[in-house]
Amino acid sequence: MTDPQVALLMLGIFISLVFLGFPIAFTLMALGIGFGYYAYFDASRMWRAFNRLGEEADGWTSASTWVEGFFNNRIFDLFINQTYTVMSNEVLTAIPLFLFMGYIVERANIVDRLFTTLNIASKNIPGSMGVAALVTCALFATATGIVGAVVTLMGLLALPAMLKSRYDHAFASGIICAGGTLGILIPPSIMLIVYAASSGVSIVRLYAAALLPGLTLVGLYLVYIIGRAILQPHVAPRPAPGEVPDVPGGKLFLMLLTSFFPLAVLILAVLGSILFGLATPTEAASIGALGGMVLAVLYRAMTFERLRESVYLTVRTTAMVCWLFVGSYTFSAVFSYLGGEQVIADFVGSLDLTPFQFLILAQIIIFLLGWPLEWSEIIIIFVPIFLPLLRIFDIDPLFFGVLVALNLQTSFLTPPMAMSAYYLKGIAPAQVRLTQIFAGSLPYVGMVFVCMALMYLFPQIVFALPEFVYGAR
Template sequence: MTLLLLFVVLFTLLLLGYPVAFTLAGVSIVFGYFVFGLEFFNLLPLRIYGTMNNFVLIAVPLFVYMGVMLEKSGIAERLLNTMAILFGRLRGGLAIAVIVVGALLAASTGIVGATVVTMGLLSLPTMLKRKYKAELATGTIASAGTLGQIIPPSVVLVLLGSVMNISVGDLFIGAVVPGLLLVIAYIGFVLVVAMLKPEYAPPVPEEEIREFKQGNFLPTLIKTFVLPMLLVLAVLGSIFAGIASPTEAAGVGAFMATILTLTEGKLTITVLKEVMKETTFLTCMVFIILVGATAFGLVFRGVEGDRILVDFIESAALSPYAFLALVMIGIFIAGFFIDFIEIIFIFMPVVTPIFAVYEMNLLWVAILVSLNLQTSFLTPPFGFSLFYLKGVAPPEVKTKHLYRGIIPFILIQLIMIGLLVLFPELVTWLPSLGKGS
């Protein structure tokens, strides 16, 4: 009854709109006092200190800093303009450019909100001016911007690795194939739409392509691609080659992003202050939620919630895949109401031991959860990515355009989840190859 009351009070307050971090911590402390007595206040600081000692979590502020700094550098804007010209003659070329740039930004930043907003500000007015169908334009931008959930270096994967006690490096490597397959599927969909409905995705006018290619086109092209690729290679290359841990690679990425912004002539005291302020804000949000989740986890185990849950599942005689489906549906629905950080810290510590009892591959489960969160981010009516995009969209783009446009991309996401369930090797093959097995 205590466990049930804990969940009812917590979710009621969350649905009423109270801040997640303080609700999680506050409710847990009140229940902790009644469960443990005053001893709870001796136990909680030790648990929080143990969490704060987690070396992996240092990667979070470093990756956030890297993403925010790259956003300020202006590289994304030039990359999008250049890609649009390169694919210009192709019907749907601008949409394909958006997907490719979204994937590159995901591999450079790993921050979904920043990527969606950046892509929306840069590409949505351009796509509408080029007579793209509003639904196709918004769907492409929202889905491409959300690739940061799965394509490494993803903050989601860093947090999942920390909570589920999995190597973050293995998670990054395991996410490569699903991420690439998603990008290919998105591009394939755009090409099919452009072929069946040419008026939805017209090509860039020939004279505009000629005008852009005049002057220093080749040096611009090289500079446009070399700088972001250097950043991606510095971060992911050092991890995949075994030279650096994800935390060390995050430090390399933060340094490289600063250098790139400097080479672009955008690194000023004002920009540095803005980046520091935004990084501090986002990092504080993550870690305050983590403190609340630590208090919740202590109370949950104190009332033997993990044992009760395991006993319930064993008595229900759920198969491993039935339990996986139950968890995935729960996380998907929760993604409508609360952010991925809270979901990872609330759900995953509870269900991970049960996945371990079922002897399921936790690496594979973590990638499935990451893809599921990405899908939830895109799903109306509460998809966070849709809110981000609507916030920067021109007035003529209505909410109905966003909702209609995203449906095909959600179906692609669901198909990808199904493929990973049927073929776990899509996730496990690359990490096992790296270990020589």
């Protein structure tokens, strides 16, 4: 077999093992080291190690000589260097801080107040409780970036309230599932940090580029909820008299001041300090983590047990992402060295695609990968395969990254592996069926595609803010 054929075999084995359920990070590392040993094998180097000590009478010394000869391969140097590169990556250091901020905010007991206040404030809007649930999801998801936590917490809080108000089961479930995923798109997003680290795109410009598409998607979701409530009133009945209390304007403002504004100010402080160059993403994440702790203290939700749990979850998630990076870097380095990337580039080039056709093909592949894989695995493992091809088609990696971030919303909403649906089903009342949750989520997949089409037709949705703040590249 030629080296490019070995590279394709390596990729095929990896995909097969992933579908069989093997741990992805360690599968990447094992295949990278295994095939890398073949790729970097140098017989003369190994035998030099064997001959360096000469013929030894001592059996232990002879055994150690064989071990030294076996490990005298550059793949082990590459693996160590890639591990160090990941651990010293300044962009990735923001991940544990943003995660810690999210876990602390999740435990600050702010979401129930926020949902109640927004429900009262929007009671005259069609589908008011759905609107309140989506806005709460969007704000909470943006602050935490943890899809499972948002869907679970809102499922426990908002779903029973909507069902009690006679909302259609599928309609109510879809709102929570779709709203819970927004945190991986709207800055400060951990997914965008991971993409920036993989692609070399400035995280600051990426945050600026993703903000308007994220708000556009929220707007499309709201239009769908309100429009559906108007056209089909039975799916979102208006509140019965007395169901939502009448609150004087002054008291409502005070409720907003103690629920909506603290979380909004925390998000704006973190995001604003990054976008306007007042702090690096890591420094802003530190501010956010401290602000989350202050909120927890002010809401009397800070306990040692919650702090310990937040630290543990932060360390566990960070370790998963970092080992994925180590495995992916090792795998991709060997894959490229064997000529795999060139084979893919030559194949795509031979298809004679236009830039638009390439974007469609790439997004279809990423959409399909979202069925069996999580966003972290897609961004770290598969997106780097597309990055070298962007130069061929003259596509800005900033634009491509925002498209991918939008596309990955669907990975949580499309069966068979719609994780948002499974998160919600795990805590939903028994009468809410999984098929209803799937049905309620699918219209939001359509909204994602509409938003992606708007981005392509009007690319200034992506480029306007970074060009206004930082100037054209």
